[in-house]
Amino acid sequence: GAVVSQHPSWVICKSGTSVKIECRSLDFQATTMFWYRQFPKQSLMLMATSNEGSKATYEQGVEKDKFLINHASLTLSTLTVTSAHPEDSSFYICSARDYRGDYGYTFGSGTRLTVV
Amino acid sequence: GENVEQHPSTLSVQEGDSAVIKCTYSDSASNYFPWYKQELGKGPQLIIDIRSNVGEKKDQRIAVTLNKTAKHFSLHITETQPEDSAVYFCAASPAGKSTFGDGTTLTVKP
Numbered sequence: 001g002a003v004v005s006q007h008p009s010w011v012i013c014k015s016g017t018s019v020k021i022e023c024r025s026l027d028f029q030a031t032t033m034f035w036y037r038q039f040p041k042q043s044l045m046l047m048a049t050s051n052e053g054s055k056a057t058y059e060q061g062v063e064k065d066k067f068l069i070n071h072a073s074l075t076l077s078t079l080t081v082t083s084a085h086p087e088d089s090s091f092y093i094c095s096a097r098d099y100r101g102d103y104g105y106t107f108g109s110g111t112r113l114t115v116v
Numbered sequence: 117g118e119n120v121e122q123h124p125s126t127l128s129v130q131e132g133d134s135a136v137i138k139c140t141y142s143d144s145a146s147n148y149f150p151w152y153k154q155e156l157g158k159g160p161q162l163i164i165d166i167r168s169n170v171g172e173k174k175d176q177r178i179a180v181t182l183n184k185t186a187k188h189f190s191l192h193i194t195e196t197q198p199e200d201s202a203v204y205f206c207a208a209s210p211a212g213k214s215t216f217g218d219g220t221t222l223t224v225k226p
Binding site for chain 2 (some may be wrong): 006016034041042044046062087091093095105106108109110112
């Protein structure tokens with residue numbers, strides 16, 4: 001089945017630094033990947049849609065200069081949290097759609113970001 | 117855009133009993149309805165899905181039903197086990213991105 005690998009699984013960084021999170025589709029090509037943010041005991045909030053070879057599409061209210069998304073290949077999308085602050089601490093999850101099957105979305109294992 | 121409502125927010129059942137979680141959606145263009153199970157600290161895992169041309173789908177102890185007219189779909193778990201305890205999310209998708217419900221925390225008591 002479709003596998004999405006996300007790294008790192010957790011990261012602690014100092015306020016003001018940048019953090020990069022990687023999302024890879026291991027056994028399929030993903031022209032589109034999605035990035036979500038999840039607060040404790042809440043649902044997944046779509047941040048942006050990552051499109052291979054073009055600019056990401058951000059949801060309303062998401063700062064595109066803070067959350068930089070790059071989808072340079074058919075198997076890799078990255079999310080960079082720039083100049084991180086404690087309020088950026090959250091659980092970030094990516095997902096990708098394997099078009100070989102039928103509409104199925106596979107999620108990565110998530111990244112717990114803590115900004116201190 | 118799509119709006120998905122999920123109920124109940126918490127559900128506690130005795131081991132062996134059945135559990136039912138219900139979702140409603142607003143966009144008649146939605147044609148794909150997946151259910152995800154999320155354990156603490158992990159990403160959601162797809163457990164079952166249904167498309168708009170099907171009314172019911174079953175996979176062992178898990179089943180999903182869809183009523184397109186009423187715009188609602190439900191997850192049914194029979195013979196629940198403690199390892200079924202998790203947060204369950206429904207989602208509705210027109211062609212493209214999914215909109216998630218707020219989640220249901222299921223607790224199965226041994």
